[in-house]
Amino acid sequence: VRVCREKTTGQVYAMKKLKKAEMLRRGQVEHVRAERNLLAEVDSNYIVKLYCSFQDDDHLYLVMEYLPGGDMMTLLMRKDTLTEEEAKFYVAETVLA
Structure with a gap:
C-alpha cells in the first residue's frame, strides 16, 4: 500500500497495488474480488472507503481512503x-x- 496524492486537488489516498500473477499463484483471485466488491458496496465509518479500482496488464489497483x-x-x-x-x-x- 502506498500513499498517493491526486495532482489537481491535492487529495491524499492509499493505493493498494496487487500483482495479478501472484494472486493467481496463491489462488487469491476470488478473495481479492470479494474484498474489492465489499469495499465498493459498504458505507461504514468502520470500513475503509474504496474510491475506485483499475488494472493494467500486470497489476490490480485499489484506491482507498487514506487512514494513517x-x-x-x-x-x-x-x-x-x-x-x-x-x-x-x-x-x-x-x-x-
Whole structure:
C-alpha cells in the first residue's frame, strides 16, 4: 500500500497495488474480488472507503481512503502479541463496527 496524492486537488489516498500473477499463484483471485466488491458496496465509518479500482496488464489497483496508522494485520505482525488492555480495545472496536 502506498500513499498517493491526486495532482489537481491535492487529495491524499492509499493505493493498494496487487500483482495479478501472484494472486493467481496463491489462488487469491476470488478473495481479492470479494474484498474489492465489499469495499465498493459498504458505507461504514468502520470500513475503509474504496474510491475506485483499475488494472493494467500486470497489476490490480485499489484506491482507498487514506487512514494513517496502519491496519490490524500490520499491528499484529509488528507486535506479535497484544496486551490484555489492547486486546479488549480492539475487540470492542470490532464489536461496535
